[in-house]
Amino acid sequence: xxxxxxxxxxxxxxxxxxxxxxxxxxxxxxxxxxxxxxxxxxxxxxxxxxxxxxxxxxxxxxxxxxxxxxxxxxxxxxxxxxxxxxxxxxxxxxxxxxxxxxxxxxxxxxxxx
Amino acid sequence: xxxxxxxxxxxxxxxxxxxxxxxxxxxxxxxxxxxxxxxxxxxxxxxxxxxxxxxxxxxxxxxxxxxxxxxxxxxxxxxxxxxxxxxxxxxxxxxxxxxxxxxxxxxxxxxxxx
Numbered sequence: 001x002x003x004x005x006x007x008x009x010x011x012x013x014x015x016x017x018x019x020x021x022x023x024x025x026x027x028x029x030x031x032x033x034x035x036x037x038x039x040x041x042x043x044x045x046x047x048x049x050x051x052x053x054x055x056x057x058x059x060x061x062x063x064x065x066x067x068x069x070x071x072x073x074x075x076x077x078x079x080x081x082x083x084x085x086x087x088x089x090x091x092x093x094x095x096x097x098x099x100x101x102x103x104x105x106x107x108x109x110x111x112x113x
Numbered sequence: 114x115x116x117x118x119x120x121x122x123x124x125x126x127x128x129x130x131x132x133x134x135x136x137x138x139x140x141x142x143x144x145x146x147x148x149x150x151x152x153x154x155x156x157x158x159x160x161x162x163x164x165x166x167x168x169x170x171x172x173x174x175x176x177x178x179x180x181x182x183x184x185x186x187x188x189x190x191x192x193x194x195x196x197x198x199x200x201x202x203x204x205x206x207x208x209x210x211x212x213x214x215x216x217x218x219x220x221x222x223x224x225x226x227x
Contacts, residue, residue: 032214034214043204043219043220044156045218046215099146099161099163099208099213101216104155
């Protein structure tokens with residue numbers, strides 16, 4: 001089955017700087033890659049996703065890049081703010097009706113004021 | 114718009130007792146997923162339904178766990194009998210037809226079995 005590895009497990013960034021979280025996946029058939037943000041005591045919130053026919057997607061301060069050849073994808077957060085502090089999870093799925101998501105182990109991001 | 118609704122939000126019970134967790138998916142969503150989150154194992158998919166039918170229950174840890182979806186707007190996850198190792202946060206998620214992999218999570222139920 002699919003295996004998703006996520007790094008780093010913890011990340012501290014000065015407010016205003018950029019943060020990058022990386023994930024690798026094992027199943028070359030995977031073609032849907034969402035990112036979730038989980039705040040303390042809450043459920044994971046979908047913040048951005050990308051499909052394999054796209055190399056990069058951006059939504060305001062958040063961007064995701066995908067390298068299918070290398071089987072890795074990354075989350076980029078620019079101009080970080082205190083409210084960006086949370087645990088971030090990547091996931092992978094074959095998509096197109098195959099519903100199962102395989103999650104990474106999470107990155108705890110702390111923004112230092 | 115209302116998101117996924119779960120109840121109760123917190124549950125404390127004693128070992129051996131029956132526990133029932135409830136979920137109402139987002140209106141119009143026809144896929145529903147039950148996940149468990151622990152520090153040791155992360156987010157694990159337990160079971161999911163399409164159009165109220167269980168599709169894959171390979172993640173259900175053992176026969177003590179069961180899940181039902183009697184209609185499009187309600188699902189339950191039952192643990193009987195409960196054990197301390199079942200302590201975790203249980204999430205329900207739902208998704209739209211044709212975009213089943215794009216899942217929206219509820220706030221979770223934090224379960225503590227003493």
